[in-house]
Amino acid sequence: MAGKRRPGIGAEERTSKKIATSWLALVLSTFLGIGIAFHFHYKVPVPTNHLGYNTETGLSDFSEHNAIKIISHLSDTLGYRIVGTIEEKQSYEYIEQEIQQYKSDAEGITNAPKFDIWVQQATSAHRFDIMDKMVLKAYTNVTNIVVRLSCPIDPQNPENRACEENAVLLNSHFDTTLGSPGATDDGSGTAVMMDIIRVLSRRDWSTYKNSIVFLFNGAEESLQDASHAFITMHEIKDSIRSVVNIDACGTTGREILFQANSREMIDAYKQAPYPHGTVMANDVFRTGLILSDTDFRQFVQYGNLTGIDMAIYKNSYLYHTHLDITEHLQPGAIQHLGANTLAIVNYLAQNATLTGIEIASDVVFFDFQGLFFVVYSWSTAYTIQMTTVALAAVYFCYIVTKTHTSSPYRSVPAILISYTKSTLAVFLSMVCCILLPVAISFLLTSPYFNRHMSWFKNEWYGALIFSPMGLVGSFGIQYLFYTLPGPQHFDMEYGTFNSLMLFFAIGTAITTQTGVASSYVFWLYCFIMFITCILNEFGLRPEQSKIYLPQVGTTAYILSGSALALFYSDYAYALIDIFVPLTGRMGVETPVDLIVAIIYGMIVYMLTLPYVAHVHRFGTKVLKKTLVLLLLAQTAVLVAVYVGGGSYGGWAFPYDELHPKRLFIQELKNLTSGKITIGVAQADGGPYVQTIVDSLETELGVEAEARGGVNNMNDWDSIYPFSAFLGGYRFDVEPYIREHAIEMGGDLFDSLSGPFPEVKIYNDSYNAETGIRSFSILCLSPSYTWTVIAFDGLVVDWSIKDEKPVSESSHYVVRHVSGYGNDGWTMDLSVKVPEADRKAAETGDYKIRFEFTALEKESFAGRGEERLIGGVGIMSVVQRSLPIWTTTTWLSSVVKIWDL
Numbered sequence: 079m080a081g082k083r084r085p086g087i088g089a090e091e092r093t094s095k096k097i098a099t100s101w102l103a104l105v106l107s108t109f110l111g112i113g114i115a116f117h118f119h120y121k122v123p124v125p126t127n128h129l130g131y132n133t134e135t136g137l138s139d140f141s142e143h144n145a146i147k148i149i150s151h152l153s154d155t156l157g158y159r160i161v162g163t164i165e166e167k168q169s170y171e172y173i174e175q176e177i178q179q180y181k182s183d184a185e186g187i188t189n190a191p192k193f194d195i196w197v198q199q200a201t202s203a204h205r206f207d208i209m210d211k212m213v214l215k216a217y218t219n220v221t222n223i224v225v226r227l228s229c230p231i232d233p234q235n236p237e238n239r240a241c242e243e244n245a246v247l248l249n250s251h252f253d254t255t256l257g258s259p260g261a262t263d264d265g266s267g268t269a270v271m272m273d274i275i276r277v278l279s280r281r282d283w284s285t286y287k288n289s290i291v292f293l294f295n296g297a298e299e300s301l302q303d304a305s306h307a308f309i310t311m312h313e314i315k316d317s318i319r320s321v322v323n324i325d326a327c328g329t330t331g332r333e334i335l336f337q338a339n340s341r342e343m344i345d346a347y348k349q350a351p352y353p354h355g356t357v358m359a360n361d362v363f364r365t366g367l368i369l370s371d372t373d374f375r376q377f378v379q380y381g382n383l384t385g386i387d388m389a390i391y392k393n394s395y396l397y398h399t400h401l402d403i404t405e406h407l408q409p410g411a412i413q414h415l416g417a418n419t420l421a422i423v424n425y426l427a428q429n430a431t432l433t434g435i436e437i438a439s440d441v442v443f444f445d446f447q448g449l450f451f452v453v454y455s456w457s458t459a460y461t462i463q464m465t466t467v468a469l470a471a472v473y474f475c476y477i478v479t480k481t482h483t484s485s486p487y488r489s490v491p492a493i494l495i496s497y498t499k500s501t502l503a504v505f506l507s508m509v510c511c512i513l514l515p516v517a518i519s520f521l522l523t524s525p526y527f528n529r530h531m532s533w534f535k536n537e538w539y540g541a542l543i544f545s546p547m548g549l550v551g552s553f554g555i556q557y558l559f560y561t562l563p564g565p566q567h568f569d570m571e572y573g574t575f576n577s578l579m580l581f582f583a584i585g586t587a588i589t590t591q592t593g594v595a596s597s598y599v600f601w602l603y604c605f606i607m608f609i610t611c612i613l614n615e616f617g618l619r620p621e622q623s624k625i626y627l628p629q630v631g632t633t634a635y636i637l638s639g640s641a642l643a644l645f646y647s648d649y650a651y652a653l654i655d656i657f658v659p660l661t662g663r664m665g666v667e668t669p670v671d672l673i674v675a676i677i678y679g680m681i682v683y684m685l686t687l688p689y690v691a692h693v694h695r696f697g698t699k700v701l702k703k704t705l706v707l708l709l710l711a712q713t714a715v716l717v718a719v720y721v722g723g724g725s726y727g728g729w730a731f732p733y734d735e736l737h738p739k740r741l742f743i744q745e746l747k748n749l750t751s752g753k754i755t756i757g758v759a760q761a762d763g764g765p766y767v768q769t770i771v772d773s774l775e776t777e778l779g780v781e782a783e784a785r786g787g788v789n790n791m792n793d794w795d796s797i798y799p800f801s802a803f804l805g806g807y808r809f810d811v812e813p814y815i816r817e818h819a820i821e822m823g824g825d826l827f828d829s830l831s832g833p834f835p836e837v838k839i840y841n842d843s844y845n846a847e848t849g850i851r852s853f854s855i856l857c858l859s860p861s862y863t864w865t866v867i868a869f870d871g872l873v874v875d876w877s878i879k880d881e882k883p884v885s886e887s888s889h890y891v892v893r894h895v896s897g898y899g900n901d902g903w904t905m906d907l908s909v910k911v912p913e914a915d916r917k918a919a920e921t922g923d924y925k926i927r928f929e930f931t932a933l934e935k936e937s938f939a940g941r942g943e944e945r946l947i948g949g950v951g952i953m954s955v956v957q958r959s960l961p962i963w964t965t966t967t968w969l970s971s972v973v974k975i976w977d978l
Contacts, residue, residue, distance in 0.1 A: 111643025118447035122410030142413040148269035153261035162863030167898040184279040191227040200307035213800035219897035220297035228289035251298030257967035262326035305373035319432035321385035329393030330408035340384035349416035353451035441967040470583035492565040500577040510551030512679035515544035519671035532730040535737035546712035548682035572629035575691035579607035666805030749974035759806030819948025862932035877906035934939035
C-alpha cells in the first residue's frame with residue numbers, strides 16, 4: 079500500500095547506511111593522509127635556471143642544468159668508467175680539466191677562495207670484510223682528484239693558515255661498477271661536487287673559517303680503494319675534521335640521509351632546504367639488512383671521522399645496470415641533492431666549529447614530509463617519551479575509575495582484566511597482520527603456484543597481494559577476542575580504542591629503555607592515540623553518545639586515521655622504495671617473497687591501526703561478514719596473480735625492460751684445464767631463468783650444468799665475495815666453437831691471441847728453525863683488471879698494511895685492482911709450513927697452490943668487444959638469446975692454477 083513500509087526494513091536500511099558511512103569516513107581519512115604524504119614524499123624541487131644564479135641573494139647557486147651536462151659527458155660519452163680502463167683515465171683527466179677552468183674563472187674575484195688541486199695516485203692494501211667474508215684488497219696506482227677551497231691569504235698575516243688546518247671533506251667517486259655507465263652511481267655525486275666548486279669559488283670567502291676538501295675518488299666500486307688511499311696517505315688527510323659522503327643507488331626522487339654519527343653533523347644537515355632523513359634509516363643500515371656500503375666506512379674506520387652519508391635511492395631497479403643513464407634521471411632529483419649538499423658544506427665551512435666533534439649515536443632526528451627537520455638529544459627524547467607514557471598511564475587510571483563509577487557492578491579487577499585482554503588482542507592483531515601474509519608468500523612460491531616475485535615491477539602490487547590477508551589476521555584476532563574467557567568491555571569498540579593507546583604506551587616504555595633512537599616511532603603513535611583519546615573523551619563524541627553507543631566519535635577516527643597515515647606513509651614509501659627493488663639483487667637463496675610479505679603486513683597494520691577498534695562498532699555479525707569479504711578478495715587476487723603471471727606480458731609477470739632480472743654472464747677460459755665455459759647466474763630467486771637456460775641450450779647445442787654452493791663461487795672468484803649471492807648454470811661451449819670455427823687447431827687456445835696472465839715468485843727463502851717460508855708473489859696481467867688470487871695456508875706475515883693475518887690456517891682471497899696503464903702487482907708473504915711438509919720445504923719441493931683469476935678489459939662491459947676463439951664470438955651468441963626483460967653484467971675471465 080502506498081505510504082506504508084514493512085516493519086524492520088527502514089531500520090535495516092539505516093543500519094546499513096550507518097555502516098557504510100562510518101567505514102567510508104575512516105577509509106577516506108586514511109587515504110587522505112596517504113595521499114598528502116605521497117605528494118610531499120615524491121616531490122622534488124624545480125631545477126634552477128641554467129646560469130645557476132640566485133636573483134634573491136645575488137649569489138651563484140647550484141644548477142642541475144650544469145650538473146646534467148657533466149653527468150652526460152661521464153655516462154653517455156665516456157660510459158663504463160671501470161678502474162683500469164681507458165675510460166677511467168679519460169674521466170679523471172676531464173674532471174681535472176674542468177676544475178682547472180673553474181680555478182681560472184675565479185681568478186680576479188674579490189676575496190675568492192684559495193684554490194689547491196692535487197692528483198693523487200696511490201698503491202697500498204687493506205682488509206675489507208663484507209657479508210661475513212674476509213676480503214683482502216690490494217690496489218696499484220688508483221687515482222684521486224683532490225681540490226681544496228680555503229680562506230684567501232691575508233696579506234697582513236700570510237703565515238696564518240688556520241683555515242686550512244680544519245676542513246670538511248666532500249666525497250664522491252667517478253668510477254663505475256662492471257656493466258654500468260653510472261649516471262647516478264656516482265656521476266650524480268661527481269657532478270654535484272663539480273658544480274659546488276664552481277659556485278663556491280665565485281663567492282666571498284672573507285667570512286669563512288674552515289676549508290672544504292673535495293675528493294673525487296677513482297676506485298670505490300672495487301671495494302673503496304681510492305678513499306682508503308686518501309684517508310691513509312694523502313698529505314692533507316690530518317686536516318679533515320668531518321665528512322659529507324654522497325652516493326647513489328637509484329635514479330629518481332629525493333636524496334636521503336641514511337648514515338650520521340655525530341650531533342654536530344646532524345645539526346649541519348638541518349641547513350638543507352629539502353631535508354629527508356630519519357634515524358630509523360641510520361639504525362636499519364647498521365643492522366646490515368641493506369646490502370650496500372659506501373666510502374663513508376673508510377673515513378670512519380681509518381680517519382675516525384664523524385659525518386653524514388647521503389644518497390639518491392629511489393628506482394634502484396636500474397642501479398648497477400646498463401640502464402643507469404642520463405635519460406632515466408628524474409628532473410629535479412639532482413637539484414635536490416645539489417642544493418642540500420651545497421647548503422650543508424657551506425654552513426660547515428662558514429659557521430661551524432669543526433674541532434672537538436665526537437662520534438655519537440644518541441641523537442633522534444627525522445624530517446616531516448620534507449618541510450622541516452627535527453633534531454634532539456636522546457636525553458630529551460627519553461624525557462619526552464617517558465612523560466607521554468606517564469600521562470597515558472594517568473589517563474588509563476581515569477578510564478578505569480570512570481568505568482567503575484558509571485557501572486558499580488563492574489569491579490576494578492574485572493575492568494583491568496578486560497583491558498589486559500584487549501591490549502593483548504591488539505598486540506596479537508599486529509603479529510597476525512604481519513605473519514599471515516607469509517602464508518600467501520609460501521603459496522606464491524610453492525611448486526603448484528610458482529608465482530615468485532609477482533610484486534616486483536610495481537611496488538604497489540605488494541599491497542594488493544598481501545593486504546587482504548594482513549587485515550584478516552588483524553581483524554580475525556578481534557573476532558576471536560569475543561570467545562576468550564573472563565570479563566569483557568561493556569563497549570568493545572571504546573575499550574579497544576583505548577587499548578590501542580595503551581599498547582603503544584607500553585611499547586614506548588619498553589623501547590625507550592633499550593636506548594634505541596628509533597623508538598620515537600612508538601612514541602609518536604602513542605602520542606597521536608593519546609591526544610585522540612583525550613579529545614574523544616572530552617569533546618569529540620556526540621552528546622548522546624555519552625549515554626548511548628557508539629562511545630568513539632567518528633571525528634576521533636578521522637583524526638587518528640589521517641594523522642597516523644600521514645605520519646607513517648612517508649616511512650612506508652621509503653621502506654618499499656628501498657626493499658622491493660633490492661630484492662632483485664639479494665641472492666638466489668634469500669626468501670624475498672617472505673620478506674616483502676612481512677614488510678607489507680607491518681605497513682598494513684601501522685596504517686590501519688584505528689580499524690582494529692572500528693571493527694567492533696557494529697558487532698560480531700558485521701565483523702564476520704568483513705572477514706569473509708576479505709578472504710574472498712584475497713582469493714580473487716590470488717587467481718588474478720596466477721592467471722596474470724603465467725607468461726611474459728601478464729600483469730603479474732615480475733620483470734620488464736625497466737624492472738629487469740639481473741643476470742651475470744661470464745666466459746671463463748681455464749688456462750690449466752684448457753676448457754672454455756659460459757656461466758649464467760642470476761642475482762635473485764625469481765622465476766623464468768629456466769626459460770633463458772632452455773634458449774641457451776638450444777642455441778649452444780649442449781645441456782646446462784647446474785652450479786651452486788662452493789663450486790659456483792669458485793667459478794665467479796673475479797667478483798668474490800658477491801659470488802655468494804649467485805646461483806646458476808654452466809655451459810661447455812667447446813662443441814659450439816669447434817662447429818662454427820673458421821680455423822681451429824687441436825687446442826682451443828691455439829687460435830686465441832694473448833697476452834695471458836702470469837704468476838711468479840721471487841725472493842723465495844725458507845727458515846728451517848722457524849718453519850717459515852717467505853717469498854714475494856708477482857702477478858702480471860697485461861690487458862686485464864680486477865685480478866683475484868686465492869690460496870690456503872697459515873700466513874704469519876704479509877705486506878698488507880695495518881692488518882694481521884688470521885692466527886690459524888685459512889682460505890685467503892686477495893682482490894687487486896690497478897689504475898690505467900698498470901699491468902702487474904706484488905705481494906709479500908710469510909707462511910708457516912706444516913710439519914709434514916718441512917722436509918720438502920728444505921729441498922725446495924714444497925709448493926703452495928695459487929688460483930689466479932683475471933677479468934679481460936675489453937669485453938666485461940658488454941660493449942660487443944671480445945677476443946674471438948677460432949673466429950667465434952661466443953658472448954654475442956649468448957647475447958642474442960637473452961630476453962628484453964633481463965639486464966646483464968658481462969664478464970670475460972681467465973683462470974689458471976699455479977703450484978709455486
